[in-house]
Amino acid sequence: MDRPALPPRCGQRRLAAFCLVGAFLSRPVSAADAGSGYALPPAGAQSRIVSLGVFSLYGPRYLGAERDGPFAYPTLGIRRPDEPFALDSPDDGLSFAVLDTSRLKLGPVASPRQGRDAGVDRRFAGLDHDPWAIEVGIFVDYWLLPDRLRTRAELRHGLRGRDGFALDLSADLFERTGRFTLSIGPRLGLLDTALAQLQFGVSSAASARTGFFAPYAASGGLQTVGLSSAVAYDWSDAWRTTLYGRYDRLVGDAAASTITQRLGAVDQFTVGLGITYSFRSDLPFLP
Template sequence: MLSLVRHERPARGRRRHVAVLAGIAALLVLSNGVVRANDDDDDDDDDTKKILTDPTPAKGWIVTLGGSFQVGPKYDGANSAGPSFMPSLSWRRAGEPAGFSAPDDSLDYAIYDTDRFDVGVVGAYRSGRYSGSNIRLLGMRDVPWAIEAGVFAEYWVIPERLRTRVEVRQGFNGHHGVVADFSADWVERFGAFTFAVGPRASLGSASYMRRNFGVLPGEAALNGTISAYKPGAGAKSVGLASSLEYAWSPSFSTTLFARYDRLVGDAGNSPLVDRLGQRNQFSVGIGASYSFNIGG
């Protein structure tokens, strides 16, 4: 399932929904200068020019609340889909431009942030796999939900056009393996629209692969339709993701998104996928966000 809760950090990287405060402030100052010029004299022109060239910085924070509804695989390798909803919360300083963030980015916080390179901590939520949800999983152990925490790095190869990103996360609760996700996005802006598309790839440690795609001898005996299987570390999936955002106003926007993944290697060869599920995994969804200023 896609993880869509994320923090847009207060810097250039991936901020969205900019309030047009600077333009409003400039118009107010300009009209004030014109009135003073008419009422007083030409001596005030210098003061007006000084104000116009030295505007007061915007104050406060821009908070963005949102959420997304999506339909995707119930678990890695499932041949059935289910709905899910994920809320989101982000913030940035007033006056800072909004940047790009892919819908499948995990929640993150930048520790080091420049115009083109960011690095920081990251977290994600992964839904579980439960034998009671599908009769074909009879005898299989449940894989509970998991929290994954780790680090990320992001680099804009071409500023505002081509972004690359890697996340490395350690699992807790449902699994205790390590997952590494790689992505690249080509970003195009057309007026109020922002379109992005790019490849995806994911790797898993041996612990992660065994927990999600392995079959113990006892499980195979209870299920009766599959054999025991012990996968190793390596590639888990490759795919493609795309999104289309439309800004209805500086405060409100909606996003359509879709992602395709194909399970490969030991993950794709697992009987849980090859016999009971499918290698092709599709997800589609829609999201909305609203931004407002506080403390200004």
């Protein structure tokens, strides 16, 4: 499904404040650490590797948009010194595993959702307001093949009362080859009726105001099918870059909506570039 403007993604994460404080009180990964990964921390220390990054993307300005635009989001990862980068996808929601085993991970997740209104495109003046929102919920990862083939489900609901449920389903095949980490896999996006109507429906009152969009009642169900891929390259133990691409096609009521038919597009493309910097932190409150 659509991945709105700032969903931080990178393994086990915390609030950006952790990263800012860590950057101030921590030292960069040194050349001495580089040959054998990160050196193990001294006995009793709470050392962690903090990975701070930014992802710049160019893609749809909202789900179903015919116009693209740039946007960006920060990323934050925290891991033990003997652990490699987590295997995840740039379009994962912000998540933290409360249950964390080799095959099953489960915990809370959050992701912003882009809005669609006259502030994004003046041609939508008169339509019912669909502002951007923060969606929160639960995620489940199940590894069919540990460190190789992952399935993931994210069930989220917007923080406003009139928001509905979104369910994202995905599968990713990962491959580590030298300094490269590759991933690719399918995507499915489902909405309940409340959220489908909010994003793709046109009320009779809105139709009368605009005189351009015919009334349309959107039902819940499958709304998008797609494919996501990424290639990451580790220049050193400190620096990583990631290339990302995703294609989604609107289906069902999302594709048939008068909004999509008049001022939208069923084919949605997103490309992005991420840069990540890793450093050691000895802060005692890190997990």
